[in-house]
Amino acid sequence: MTTSWIVLDIEGTTSSTASVHVGLYAYARPRLGRWIDEHGDNPEVRAAVAQVGLPPGAATEEVVKVLHEWMDGDVKATPLKTLQGQIWAAGFAAGELTAHFFPDVPPALRAWRAAGRHLAVFSSGAVSSQRPWFRHGAEGDLSALIERHFDTVNAGPKREAASYARIAEALGDPGASGEPPLFLSDVPAELDAAAAAGWRTTGVRRPGEPSENADFGTHPVITSFEELR
CATH class of the missing domain: 3.40.50.1000 (HAD superfamily/HAD-like)
Structure with a gap:
């Protein structure tokens, strides 16, 4: 080589694959809505929510519904990856996740x-x-x-x-x-x-x-x- x-x-x-789809996905899924609400001032979070494609002012629950559909379909959507990445980084930092x-x-x-x-x-x-x-x-x-x-x-x-x-x-x-x-x-x-x-x-x-x-x-x-x- x-x-x-x-x-x-x-x-x-x-x-x-299971460590990502089962471990990480299961960790992020129930935290998406709370993360969006608690980090609404974060430019990356705001941009990710806007990229979901719903009308401005859509409720967090509506945004999360789309994100969950993407997760269920294993859609490699950038806004989903952004939010998941932030949640996972916090989970690793807190000692709640191990790679x-x-x-x-x-x-x-x-x-x-x-x-x-x-x-x-x-x-x-x-x-x-x-x-x-x-x-x-x-x-x-x-x-x-x-x-x-x-x-x-x-x-x-x-x-x-x-x-x-x-x-x-x-x-x-x-x-x-x-x-x-x-x-x-x-x-x-x-x-x-x-x-x-x-x-x-x-x-x-x-x-x-x-x-x-x-x-x-x-x-x-x-x-x-x-x-x-």
């Missing part, structure tokens, strides 16, 4: 950084939730290992090549290796988009995860980060 930048997906790649990582992930991240690799994250989860996720794992604080964070707000949709082009530009010079970034994900469509932008790609097939039986096409596939050399 000669690439300078390794860019990681989270859900299904570094961490179980999950597959056992091979923490040692691999540490080894890659020790070998001079640069690590970034590209997840549909907001950057505001990515940072505490890596800071509050059961295996210790991993946040210092991650140099850059990208989400659908600062990069774009994960299934569009243009998003990966933006990230590559933000990452800058590929370094001495001259290799493009390497993207690790459990979602073939995301790998296709990254490859279309000229990236190297590797599919991550985790046992028991939704993409365990996915068709990764021509993308190399691993079942553990230990296999990536």
